[in-house]
Amino acid sequence: MSVDPYAVLGVAKTATQDEIKKAYRKLAKQLHPDLHPGDAAKHAEFQAVSAANDLLGDPEKRKRFDAGEIDASGQERPERQYYHHYADQDAGGRYAPEGDTGGFQDASDIFSDLFGRRQQGGAGARGHGFHARGQDLRYNLDVDFMDVARGAKRGVTMPDGNRIEISIPPGLKDGQTLRLRGKGGPGFGEGPAGDALVTVAVRPHPVFKRDGNDIEVDLPITFDEAVLGAKVEVPTISGPVTMTIPKGVSSGRRLRIKGKGIDPGKGAAGHQFVRLKIVLPDHIDAKMEELAESWRDHAGFDPRKDLRRET
Structure with missing residues (x-):
């Protein structure tokens, strides 16, 4: 059964983007791995909340999910991939197995090619493998005023438990997003990993x-x-x-x-x-x-x- 990202964040399907953002921030602060070291259940909840926000926090991804074009993990639904593969054919040949398959033996072989599974027993079957870039993952990070005033390096724990160092450049503004190349979701096949997008919230200073x-x-x-x-x-x-x-x-x-x-x-x-x-x-x-x-x-x-x- 697929996970409902709206249910994970505890918001209605009619929620505004701002309501989604607020719900994510509240849950992320409660479930962050730094607050629950060694708690696998809380770690899993944090990962689920981050994945749901990655999907619903992006208006374009949310629109495609609501339309049924992608699933809760942000991946194309198989039937959509089949359609896209045949989108340039005439209307009569898009769905018919006996139509022009562009060199594939049958429709099942098309999916073998897409997902890297070789068709068993077909002499003409091909399995080139499916390669795609991993998902971009979104996070929120609270930082001290002096960190953005002077620049700093801070270690943070990612949902997978890995601890990485983030460079905070001087002059970074509240609400600005840092892109960490290759620190997002893993790629598919030989595809590269996605990026981690870290939105910074700056704590106020009592003097400055x-x-x-x-x-x-x-x-x-x-x-x-x-x-x-x-x-x-x-x-x-x-x-x-x-x-x-x-x-x-x-x-x-x-x-x-x-x-x-x-x-x-x-x-x-x-x-x-x-x-x-x-x-x-x-x-x-x-x-x-x-x-x-x-x-x-x-x-x-x-x-x-x-x-x-x-x-």
Whole structure:
């Protein structure tokens, strides 16, 4: 009995591509071999879920499966192969065994040729073998922000239990897909293996945010650093650097550290933009209150005058 890929993913046949994707991601996270080492049953379930997603996650393959042109493994159904072989004949000879068989002794010999099985006892039987490229298999991989910011190599366990190393290039974007040549399903006959298509989901970072190849950071500074200026340490994706805070800056002021963004290896690296945020201590002591009152009495500064003018 053939496996129903819709049932494997737990979705209806009317499910949208987005619903299929969400169902696969949920199951893949639950069943991944890294979470169940040595559990053959969970391993088999993970393989089934991956195969179902490979079929239904591809709109064209899904359409052909729903039309009955391919089976749940993505292979042509035998009767379709028979039809394709005869598609260029006249309508009367496409299905008749006694029609022109192009050198085959009978219809069964056609399938012997397609699947590499030699017909027994037929003097004119031929068995050249069926060779086809293996299936492309799709996977999802969660990676750290710093892995895509700086580039990294990460080992992952494939459904067959083999552990391979994946190179994550710097600048890879969330949702982008890596193609691993020859790491997909095995080929048929002498056909090559398919590819593994790994879609990357980037985990957010608590400090760094990305805008293209630029990096953005919110930097807290003290009241005195804002008034007097200072040299402060700022984190970057390549390590901390010292930055000069000019005198008299306000919260929201944006400073640039040139070349400290993501370097994708092609063209110039991005920059890091630092947004300043003046932060007061939780407890305001008497000396700070006295300083603020003294300044208020003689400064006459109104930071909201432009706001009133515009309204």
